[in-house]
Amino acid sequence: MGVKKIRTIFMRYMLSVACGIMIIFLINFGGYMVCEHLGVVISVSEIEREIAIATEILHTLDKIRPENIPYFCDYVFYLPDGTYQYGSLGQNVANDIWKTCIEYGENSNKKYRFDIINRDKEVLILRYRFTAQFRNAVLRRIIPVADLALIVILLVEIIVLLVIVSYSFGRFIDRKIDNLLAVTRRVEEQDLDFQIASCGIFEIDRALDALAHMKLALKKSLDEQWQADKMQQDQISALAHDLKTPLTIIRGNTELLYDTSLSDEQRECVCYVKSSVEQIQNYVLSLIDIAKVKQDFLAHKQSVAISEFLARLKVQAKGLCSVKNIQLKWNENYQIEQAAFDSGQLVRAIMNIISNAVEYTPEGGCISFTVYEDEKSLIIMVCDSGIGFSAEALRRATEQFYMDEHSRTSKSHYGMGLYITDLIVKQHGGELILENLSEAGGAKVTVVLHI
DSSP: OOOBOHHHHHHHHHHHHHHHHHHHHHHHHHHHHHHHHHTSEEOHHHHHHHHHHHHHHHHHOSSOOGGGSOTTOEEEEEOTTOOEEEESSOHHHHHHHHIIIIISOOSBOSSOEEEEEEOSSOEEEEEEOSSOEESSHHHHHHOSOHHHHHHHHHHHHHHHHHHHHHHHHHHHHHHHHHHHHHHHHHHHTTOOOSOOOOOSBHHHHHHHHHHHHHHHHHHHHHHHHHHHHHHHHHHHHHHHHHHHHHHHHHHHHHHHHHTSOOOHHHHHHHHHHHHHHHHHHHHHHHHHHHHHHHHHTOOOOEEEEHHHHHHHHHHHHHHHHHHTTOEEEEEEEOOOOEEEEOHHHHHHHHHHHHHHHHHHSOTTOEEEEEEEEETTEEEEEEEESSOOOOHHHHHHTTSTTOOOTTOOSOGGGTTOHHHHHHHHHHHTTOEEEEEESOTTSOEEEEEEEEO
């Protein structure tokens, strides 16, 4: 299939419209001529001929009966002085006709023609339309002018033709543009391992060529970025592992010192060293976590039973809450049975949220866990009765290493808990929403999973 320009395609459709209109005219005019030939439609020439014949006959008849009047004519009988006698028209109309024909001397108006037949003791005036009309009386009453019916039919058929052709042209262009939109979506999703095929329209193919060049440039850029990130992660991981050995030695020797005979001041210093070493080791573990986070947290999605996933969460949540004698309110309201996600990662992400809620909820407090379905999303909501988020934490709690005295990120994760949770949720195409329940306190964390 050759490549064509839009204007060429458009001209083809316009040519089809022109041909269609020509065919419509030929068919309708042909049908009109057939109707005239069959007598369905009375032509103007036939009307003129029948009026001439009827006029001659009506002059000679002694007594005129309604059947002697041409079927397409209205008639009125007058006395020679203009007094209305009888006819197919009412007296008011008959009086107007008399004035038009006799007093004003006119034999027609905008709609009708009049023929005056002067007889011995009466005057007969015939009124008729000097246009093609239907022979059938009902059709003639509904559509007085047959040509008007032809024009209306032509207009309706042309409008239908234009609608069909424009719809066909629109569908054709839509299908071609769909190729462009499909390529754009895949590039947007960074799915770059595919070939872009020509759609056969010059203007759209130019856009596809531009997208192909952008795809290659983006792929090259992402590969370079991935290599740089991997190198950085490897360096951080190597450094963190190198730090573990001397820290272990320091911690071991500190514990040995702690068991020896030390003065109070020395014992206090050893405690400081031991505490600091433990803190540094936790930071080192966080560094290792970060080094692997983008690689290890890649979602390996598979079909998971929602009920089993929630049952696994409920067991772990109950265990956490029981430590501080916290009441867990568990609410489920959903219809979907299966969804595609990484069950292990999502359990870790949501348990980070529950862990934070337990940490900041006072002993004997309450945590509610709610899951429900909203259109094509599964909503998981965790609310606690703790201190809530600070204004800054609401903006920054999902940042890597973010911590402050009011932060909802767990202290055991050193600002990594909600960061990791947010990363996992986003890799599932979802959204993490942080809110406060009220000014009195309490936090609400919502996970929206689009399934």
